[in-house]
Amino acid sequence: QVQLVESGGGVVQPGRSLRLSCAASGFTFTSYALHWVRQAPGNGLEWVAVISYDGSNEYYADSVKGRYTISRDNSRNTLYLQMNSLRAEDTAVYFCARSTTVTTSFDYWGQGTLVTVSS
């Protein structure tokens, strides 16, 4: 069955960096685009970034552009999110999600990993 398992969350000070991972299994990894979506505590869902199936295209929300980098290792079936210059407002549960292309629905989601930015 399709599985997306995020890891790498934790508590980090403002201005520091963190890298999230999303390990995929149960499907052909190279056939799907992958996204990061976040949810601040008690809030709604916010799309963060997407990478195409082959890693050739990346797109970002304005709120993270220039600070976050999405990448994938198709040999390891793993998605990454490098987060730099973290701010308190980046505190959220970060989900990875799968879609057929960069602009289709999210058909599977991981369980999420919590990032807390606090001094």
Next chain:
Amino acid sequence: EIVLTQSPDFQSVTPKEKVTITCRASQSIGNTLHWSQQKPGQSPKLLINYASQSISGVPSRFSASGSGTDFTLTINSLEAEDAATYYCHQSRNLPITFGQGTRLEIK
């Protein structure tokens, strides 16, 4: 950026009631509108694809319709397990955007 506005924000309903949630887009998005359900402490789950396409494994009491700017999710004969927050999202353009969510409470 396409703004999605859901209504209502919150609804308290009794089992077996029929519930309707609407999602309005700030510009026409064709049928590229999708509905998801998120239960407390869980990740979202896709319910309906492309405005009205059912997803395998989703109970038949969930249905949806709409196109352009106005969309509707309907839950017939509500069950206790349907207590959740429901989100619409659009994939017509990047950035992908979500509605603010509609929280359903079961009385």
